[in-house]
Structure formats: structure tokens, C-alpha cells
Amino acid sequence: MSKRHPIAEFDLINDYFADMTSQRGDVVLGVGDDAALLRVPQGMDLAVSVDTLIAGVHFFPDISPVNLGYKALAVNLSDLAAMGAEPAWSTLALTLPEVDDFWLREFCRGFAELAGQYELQLVGGDTTSGPLSITVQVHGLLPMGKGLTRGGARVGDEIYVTGTLGDAAMALDCKHAWADRSDLLPLIERLERPTPRVEAGLALRGLASSAIDISDGLLADLGHILQSSGVGASLELDKIPLSSPVAANLQGGEEWEIIIAGGDDYELCFTLPAEHRDQVAAISRRSGVNMTPIGIIEAQRGLRCLQEDGSLWTTERTGYEHFSSRGGET
Numbered sequence: 399m400s401k402r403h404p405i406a407e408f409d410l411i412n413d414y415f416a417d418m419t420s421q422r423g424d425v426v427l428g429v430g431d432d433a434a435l436l437r438v439p440q441g442m443d444l445a446v447s448v449d450t451l452i453a454g455v456h457f458f459p460d461i462s463p464v465n466l467g468y469k470a471l472a473v474n475l476s477d478l479a480a481m482g483a484e485p486a487w488s489t490l491a492l493t494l495p496e497v498d499d500f501w502l503r504e505f506c507r508g509f510a511e512l513a514g515q516y517e518l519q520l521v522g523g524d525t526t527s528g529p530l531s532i533t534v535q536v537h538g539l540l541p542m543g544k545g546l547t548r549g550g551a552r553v554g555d556e557i558y559v560t561g562t563l564g565d566a567a568m569a570l571d572c573k574h575a576w577a578d579r580s581d582l583l584p585l586i587e588r589l590e591r592p593t594p595r596v597e598a599g600l601a602l603r604g605l606a607s608s609a610i611d612i613s614d615g616l617l618a619d620l621g622h623i624l625q626s627s628g629v630g631a632s633l634e635l636d637k638i639p640l641s642s643p644v645a646a647n648l649q650g651g652e653e654w655e656i657i658i659a660g661g662d663d664y665e666l667c668f669t670l671p672a673e674h675r676d677q678v679a680a681i682s683r684r685s686g687v688n689m690t691p692i693g694i695i696e697a698q699r700g701l702r703c704l705q706e707d708g709s710l711w712t713t714e715r716t717g718y719e720h721f722s723s724r725g726g727e728t
């Protein structure tokens with residue numbers, strides 16, 4: 399393993415991020431000391447999540463730096479959304495092959511654009527030299543004991559998803575055709591600039607019995623809820639909300655694998671006791687974020703995907719009964 403050297407000749411935070419994110423009153427001490435000092439308000443829990451994006455693994459090396467900065471933060475805010483936490487603070491670790499001033503300014507612009515929507519303050523950063531990778535840690539706040547978790551789904555709860563599924567995975571699947579398919583542009587936007595469902599997550603506190611954000615595909619992530627909650631579920635494929643470009647590309651059965659096992663959606667999947675159905679419908683109308691019931695939690699373990707005619711749909715990629723956990727991403 400090669401030794402990694404700090405990039406000594408520049409100061410990421412002061413040179414590029416100074417004043418680009420908001421200045422919060424609960425930051426006792428921000429950038430400039432050995433550590434930031436952050437004050438968690440009394441009666442609040444702190445939610446912490448971290449994600450690493452690696453060039454060639456999590457994003458195409460040709461993604462624009464402004465979109466990369468946006469996405470690096472978006473995927474982390476999506477995790478806070480799934481917990482029902484309000485974004486507060488963030489740290490950023492960049493590994494860079496070289497110090498490219500234009501690239502860094504654009505990256506920071508994308509990061510700050512999204513941070514500015516949530517009063518999120520960047521309170522620390524680190525840079526090292528090496529192949530491009532980005533690690534963002536986010537800290538969010540929520541009333542004590544009110545966090546949404548994966549473990550609360552109960553038999554009879556309805557399963558909901560926000561937004562539409564399969565947009566990013568379809569964009570990836572069609573990447574060879576991007577140049578001459580203008581109908582794919584909205585899908586590329588969804589891949590490169592996902593919208594974290596922060597407001598939806600906050601509104602679902604106290605209503606949803608469990609929640610997760612869909613980063614690895616609906617099957618895998620709903621699977622985490624089922625496993626943590628000790629329950630099973632049935633899904634109705636024809637109820638899964640699709641954007642018009644994805645619906646237009648739905649020719650046979652094969653696309654379902656892309657849509658529900660492809661990943662990168664960054665929508666929320668949550669379970670809801672029936673008595674809260676009207677409240678969620680009202681939240682959906684008020685926020686403009688679609689929240690669609692797609693199935694039901696059952697006592698029988700495993701996940702059953704039902705087609706329109708009632709027959710079971712199966713896939714080799716993620717077996718409907720015996721799908722396994724696909725690793726450590728949260």
C-alpha cells in the first residue's frame with residue numbers, strides 16, 4: 399500500500415469553502431482548530447452517517463465536478479432523511495490525484511448549493527493525495543427518541559415509497575445512448591443530482607413505523623427493513639411509481655430488475671400503520687412529494703413481488719425469498 403501524503407500546499411476549507419455554507423449558532427468552534435466543537439441542543443439526539451464515493455465505482459470519472467459535489471452530499475443527506483433527522487453539520491475528506499483549482503471550485507459550488515438548502519455548516523475537512531475519492535460525514539438532529547429506524551415495521555402496515563423508482567438505474571443502463579436520446583436527460587439528472595427526501599423524512603416522524611433510503615435498490619433496502627423488523631412483505635409491481643421516461647422504456651419484464659434492484663434512487667421506503675394513511679396523503683399533497691403505497695407487511699417471511707395478474711415475479715439477481723444483505727452501506 400502506498401503511503402498517502404497530505405496535500406500541504408492548499409487549505410481546502412479556507413481556500414474553497416470559506417463562507418460557502420451557513421454559519422450556525424450551535425457551532426461553538428468551526429474550522430481552524432484540531433477539532434470542531436458542536437453543541438447538541440438539550441432534548442435532541444444526534445444522527446451521524448458517513449459515505450465514501452470512489453471514482454469508477456460510485457460515479458463515472460467524467461461526471462461534472464459541480465454535480466459530484468452535489469451528489470456526494472445528497473447521498474449522505476438521504477441517510478439523515480431516512481432517520482427523520484434535520485441536517486446540521488458536515489465534514490468532508492477529499493483524496494485527489496492533483497490540486498485542480500477549477501475542479502475544486504466547481505465541486506465546492508455543487509456541495510454548497512445543496513448545503514445551502516438545509517442550513518448545513520461544513521465544520522471540518524481533510525485532503526490527501528491519491529486516486530479520487532470523496533468521504534462526507536453528516537450530522538443531523540432530531541427530538542430524543544424520535545428517530546425512524548428499520549426495525550419498527552409491523553404486520554398489516556402498508557409499504558410506501560417516495561417519488562419514482564428506477565430513474566437513475568435506467569440512466570446507467572442506457573448510458574451508451576445518452577448522446578442521442580433527449581428523453582433520457584431527466585433520468586441523467588436523477589442519477590447525477592438526486593434529491594434527498596429530507597422534508598419527507600421530517601414529516602414522517604411519529605407516523606412511519608420504519609424507514610430506509612433506497613440506495614441499493616428497493617428489493618435490497620426493503621429487505622433490510624424486513625430483516626430488522628422480523629417480518630415479510632408482498633409488493634404489487636404495477637403500483638410502483640415510475641417517471642414517464644422509465645414507463646416509456648418498460649417493454650417486457652426485464653426492466654423490473656433495473657427498476658427495483660438497480661439502486662441509486664435515494665427515495666425513501668417506509669412502512670405506515672393504516673391509521674396514519676390520511677395524514678401521509680396530506681403530507682404528500684402539501685409537499686408535492688409523491689408517497690405511494692406499493693405493498694403490505696406480512697407475517698410470512700420473505701418478499702413476494704406480485705405481477706398485475708397475481709402471479710409471482712422472480713429474479714436471479716435478488717431472489718424474492720432468500721435475498722441476502724448486500725453489504726455495509728447505510
Ligand SMILES: [Mg+2]
Binds near residue numbers: 480610611613727728
Ligand atoms: Mg441508507
